[in-house]
Amino acid sequence: MTLEPVIIAAPFTAMAAAMSYVPDEVFASNIVGPGIALIPTSTSGRVEVFAPVSGVVAAVFPHAFSIDVGDSRNVLVHLGIDTVELRGDGFELHVSQGDTVERGDLMISWEPSVAEQAGYALHCPVVAVQAEDSDFDIVAELGQPVTVGTPLAVWRLREA
Template identity: 45%
Template sequence: MTVRVGSPVSGRVVPLSEVPDPVFAQAMVGPGIAVEPDRVAAEVVSPVDGTVVTLHPHAFVVATGDGAAVLVHLGIDTVKRKGEGFTLHVVKGESVRAGQAIVTWDPAEVEAAGFAPICPVVALDAGADALLDQAPDGPVAAGDALFSWRR
């Protein structure tokens, strides 16, 4: 089975290795891609159809019906903000569709507060060679394909 993972935000696709956090940059959590978001307040959307299995203001995981789980992390060390600047639109356990708003945030405000707003998008529990059809570095709109994941 192949899972299509969409971009949760609009911005510029960059390799995961460019994320200024070794846990993401070294793919310790799993393989994926990062998006350097546009610096405008915006809705962050679900990358896949599924169920919200983990939900924090700064990060969430959506699991598909067959168990493929995708982590979206909004910025680096943004957990330290204790939810400030993030507005949730769903609850844990809610079924969502790809492209549905999960949270609203302002990457420019996050950056002004001293945090890197880059957004890692990670295929949890995937092997290093599980990703296919990765989006090229460059512009991406929320909902556009970031990568496909063979399960």
């Protein structure tokens, strides 16, 4: 039996890319789980990052957040690679751990130029944490732009 699928939407306007394109082996090899990478289409100014799914904020850091969507499913959005080293510089949080959010709610404001100037890659993995590859289907066209709310992927979960 398959439980209700989760549609994962684009949290910001970006170029869609394969996870294998991410310059971090943990993400590129799907160790955290399958996903899709987003690369901001603009690095000047602020990028508003919205919830790609509805659920409860399981974790939030200046550079990343995860949302528990239920049925043991958690979606992670990581803004840039190694941006934890910025210690919050260039990020503004709009939610806290434990908050209930709806798809499209504002999560973080980000200034990619801060990360770029510090030499960090701007690839942003959107990950179905610990999902089976067979349960995750990318529906966005890789190599093409996506806007906020554009469906990126569908995560199905089969009952054991």
